[in-house]
Amino acid sequence: MAAKFLGAHMPTGKGLPKSVSALREIGGNALQVFTSNPRSWSGKPVSPEAAEAFRAAVAGADVEVALASHDTYLVNLCAESEEIVAKSRAALIEELTRCDALGIPVAVSHIGARMSRSDEEAEALAVEGILHVLDRAPGSACLLMETTAGQGSSLNADLGQIGRIMKAAGGPERLGVCLDTCHVFAAGYDIRTEAGWRSLLDEFESEIGLDRLRLIHVNDSQKPLGSRKDRHAHIGQGEIGMECFEILVNLVELENVPMTLETPDAETSHGANLATLQGLRRGSA
Numbered sequence: 001m002a003a004k005f006l007g008a009h010m011p012t013g014k015g016l017p018k019s020v021s022a023l024r025e026i027g028g029n030a031l032q033v034f035t036s037n038p039r040s041w042s043g044k045p046v047s048p049e050a051a052e053a054f055r056a057a058v059a060g061a062d063v064e065v066a067l068a069s070h071d072t073y074l075v076n077l078c079a080e081s082e083e084i085v086a087k088s089r090a091a092l093i094e095e096l097t098r099c100d101a102l103g104i105p106v107a108v109s110h111i112g113a114r115m116s117r118s119d120e121e122a123e124a125l126a127v128e129g130i131l132h133v134l135d136r137a138p139g140s141a142c143l144l145m146e147t148t149a150g151q152g153s154s155l156n157a158d159l160g161q162i163g164r165i166m167k168a169a170g171g172p173e174r175l176g177v178c179l180d181t182c183h184v185f186a187a188g189y190d191i192r193t194e195a196g197w198r199s200l201l202d203e204f205e206s207e208i209g210l211d212r213l214r215l216i217h218v219n220d221s222q223k224p225l226g227s228r229k230d231r232h233a234h235i236g237q238g239e240i241g242m243e244c245f246e247i248l249v250n251l252v253e254l255e256n257v258p259m260t261l262e263t264p265d266a267e268t269s270h271g272a273n274l275a276t277l278q279g280l281r282r283g284s285a
């Protein structure tokens with residue numbers, strides 16, 4: 001079977017409920033949204049009315065829609081400033097709280113960058129922060145650590161590091177992983193071939209466990225393999241190329257993992273990129 005849930009990160013300028021209908025208009029059934037301004041610390045709680053309106057839009061869609069949120073870009077659980085660490089923890093608690101109200105099961109976070117700290121120190125702080133957040137956020141929404149391109153001193157460009165953080169945290173049920181195709185490619189994982197995907201999945205299984213993979217961000221990359229630069233490109237039009245995505249949407253192991261585009265020009269190009277992905281599925285209805 002091919003990927004069951006294909007969709008996109010959708011703009012929410014017209015309100016969260018509208019993002020559901022906009023996704024359905026382009027034929028998607030996996031939706032990622034920002035539940036607050038991604039460049040601000042001041043995430044507001046979701047009112048019961050707003051939560052109800054979003055839940056109604058999802059329930060009223062003509063198909064089942066898989067949901068995910070993405071946290072604010074400012075979060076750094078291992079920042080050098082104690083104030084930023086505290087703000088980051090609070091922001092993640094607020095994010096998971098909003099997800100719980102909205103019925104969104106997973107929230108993606110870049111977790112942090114080590115700055116001048118050693119990897120060991122940064123990982124320890126990330127673990128401490130994650131446990132602090134999961135302990136205080138109500139409900140059952142899961143925090144997903146996103147694989148990064150390794151730009152600057154970002155954590156989690158390497159599956160081994162994600163695995164170490166997962167293990168050190170004790171593998172809580174509410175901790176998972178979001179894999180971004182552009183990021184892993186920029187971090188040096190060559191996923192342009194079947195063998196490349198096989199080796200990534202084997203490493204994922206041994207370092208983390210494939211059952212922890214809860215979401216995939218499907219993006220081509222403007223920058224070459226191993227560049228450690230995070231620049232998304234339209235599907236099939238970047239350095240990764242079409243074959244990678246054809247393999248991805250047909251991987252049996254990942255058929256139930258929702259996949260969302262984060263490609264450029266959401267308003268004008270998500271429809272075409274999504275149609276491309278859907279067209280690559282083999283044997284799907």
Ligand SMILES: [Zn+2]
Nearest residue numbers: 146180217262
């Ligand atoms: Zn991403």
Ligand SMILES: [Zn+2]
Nearest residue numbers: 182183230232
């Ligand atoms: Zn990115």
